[in-house]
Amino acid sequence: MKPKKAAAILTVLSSWLLGVPLRLKIIGMVTGIIILFAATSLYIIYGTLIGNMEELMEKEGRSIALELAYQAPDYLLINDLYGLTRTLQNTVRNRPDLRYAVVNDRSGRIVAHTFGAGFPYDLLDLYQRGEIPSSEISLRQIASNEGIIWETTAPIMQGDEGRVRVGVRENAFRQQINRFLNSFIWNFFWVVLIGLLLSFYLTWLITRPIKSLLLATRAVNSGDYTVSLPHCASDEVGSLTSAFNEMVGQLALADEARREKEKIRRDYLQRVIAGQEGERKRIARELHDQTGQALASIMVGLKMLENSADSQDIRTKIGDLKSAITAEMATIHHLAVNLRPSVLDDMGLVPALEMFIDEVRKRHQLKVGLTMIGFANRRTDSSTETCVYRIVQEAVLNVIRHARANEIKVLLEWRRDQIRGVVEDDGRGFNLETMTINDRLGLYGMMERAELLGGTLRIESEPGQGTMVVFALPTESQGEEIKND
Ligand SMILES: Nc1ncnc2c1ncn2[C@@H]1O[C@H](COP(=O)(O)OP(=O)(O)OP(=O)(O)O)[C@@H](O)[C@H]1O
Ligand SMILES: [Mg+2]
Structure with a gap:
């Protein structure tokens, strides 16, 4: 895989992991560690057991084959094949792991065995496939319908009188190992279950204050400064909780001060507006009542003057004055209405x-x-x-x-x-x-x-x-x- 692609996959994986809830992270971590630990133990134990089993089978096969090779010449020298067969049979009977024992003479011919009337054809075939006679002890594995057979061949009198072959069954050992593994897996299962329950409990214990913190933060965010979290522990989360409570306290004080200021500002503004409206009302009324009345009186006076005036010139001038006053009265009226129309009140x-x-x-x-x-x-x-x-x-x-x-x-x-x-x-x-x-x-x-x-x-x-x-x-x-x- 190219390093760039690996880095991209790692980034995606990291961001996915960061997005997983904390509770799942802890449980996943605990489960992962337990499984890793158990799998490693299982692997090591299984390997050791198999190694021991092979060693044991080798030793057992070797000791039986040597013992029979030691006894065989007594029978072979006097050609007592019946006695030899019985010795082989007794040996097989006394050892449950031993599947068979066979004696070949110098030329490779089978002279005694424990199979009774039917010697397995496959085994015979195997023996007849030109084996080099050796004066050494040899070991080989034969796959049979009864499982793996470990066959040890030992020379009789350095191979001069033939060879003894004994086949030890692997199954019995394997069954023991499997039984052991079975019980190991069951125990492991219980350990995982207890581990998981413990991790659930621990996670709950750890995330509970964090969850309360989250809810409290949301409450503060929506303007509730009365929240206070109980002191839960003396660890980092506990310190965080104390710091949070302190912060909320400060925020509450700041909020109170802000509200107080806001209230003062509003009261002040309200008074300013009310004062402004009152002042407008007063000025509008004064304009209407006093200035308007004064102008109206002047108007009446001018009318009287107009009536008593002899000269046309004076009458025209009085008329101009009246028009100016009428326009002024309209302006004053407009001004008063704009300031505050009395009709509103x-x-x-x-x-x-x-x-x-x-x-x-x-x-x-x-x-x-x-x-x-x-x-x-x-x-x-x-x-x-x-x-x-x-x-x-x-x-x-x-x-x-x-x-x-x-x-x-x-x-x-x-x-x-x-x-x-x-x-x-x-x-x-x-x-x-x-x-x-x-x-x-x-x-x-x-x-x-x-x-x-x-x-x-x-x-x-x-x-x-x-x-x-x-x-x-x-x-x-x-x-x-x-x-x-
Ligand atoms: N109906 C409107 N259509 C277009 N522009 C507008 C409209 N109302 C307000 N504006 C714009 O918004 C600005 C602010 O209006 P605002 O009423 O606060 O101040 P103003 O009218 O300029 O002065 P004043 O304090 O005397 O009301 C105006 O200068 C104008 O540019
Ligand atoms: Mg405006």
Whole structure:
């Protein structure tokens, strides 16, 4: 495999492993170690046992073959083949692992064996396949239908009188080894099971505080600073838990300070807005009552003067003065209405907005639509009415000043305990994100006003796509029914 490919596979494997939950990682690690340990032990034990078995069989075959080779000449010298056969048979009978014993004479002919009437044909065939007579002890393995047979051949009197062959069965040894392995595997299985249960328990013990930490972090993330984790252990996780609790404590303090500051800011803003509205109301009233009244008195005086004047020239001049005063009175009226229309306090939102929109229609070449649903015979508190009026006023004035629009639609709906409004234009739109806070104080003021009353306001606009100001304000009650009595 190319090193690049191997590195890529390793990277994929590592990232996969990192993605596996911690619990599975620990359990996998423990299981892997147990299996590796057991497999290695099994391999070593099995190899040792097989090695021992082979050594044992070799020794057993050699000792039996030598013993028989030592006894055989006594029978062969007097040609007592019956006696030789009986000795072979007795030996086989006394040793359960010994499958057979055969004696060949010098020429290789079988003179005695333990197979009774039927000497295995395959074995005979094997013996007849030109074996070199040797004066050494030799060992070979023969595969038979009864399993592997370890055959030891020992020379009788240095091979002068023939050879003794004994076949030792491997099966019995193998069976013992298998029995041992069987019990080993069963024991191993129990060890794995206990190991797994232990690792489950350990994993639970280790990951439990981490899981609580995770849940607590999520809670803190969603603004809950009251969470505190119990001290679970003195290890690294325990230290982490303590550090976390400390951090949450600090965050709670910081959050409290932030809330306090926010509250002060809101209170201050509320007072500033209320003060501003009060001041506007006072100035508007003064303009209307005092300045307006004064101008009206001057007007009456001028009329009287006009009537008593003899000269046409003086009458014309008085007429000019009257026109100037009439224009001034209209300006003062407009100024007072813009500052704060008294109709808003006296008659409510619907007539105030209708008056404002009428004024906009008169003064600007714009199609302005005003739809108010659910306001008939209802009034809410003065601060909400003022807020709605100011938001609509600012949004409409913005369209007039910046949008170059042909049409404005104002839609207000009072449904259940909420007043919702939309001011929409088909003008050139703008990109809110690119503006600094100083460039959008009017928009910021609208949002602040809405938020101070627990409402929301959002602006949707894109260059070339027009602008839409959408707001919603809660009303304290269903609104007061105005009785027309
Ligand atoms: N309906 C609109 N269409 C196009 N541009 C708008 C619209 N409303 C606001 N803007 C843009 O957003 C800017 C910020 O508006 P904002 O009302 O905050 O400030 P302003 O109207 O310029 O000044 P003021 O503080 O007197 O209201 C405006 O300068 C204008 O560029
Ligand atoms: Mg503005």
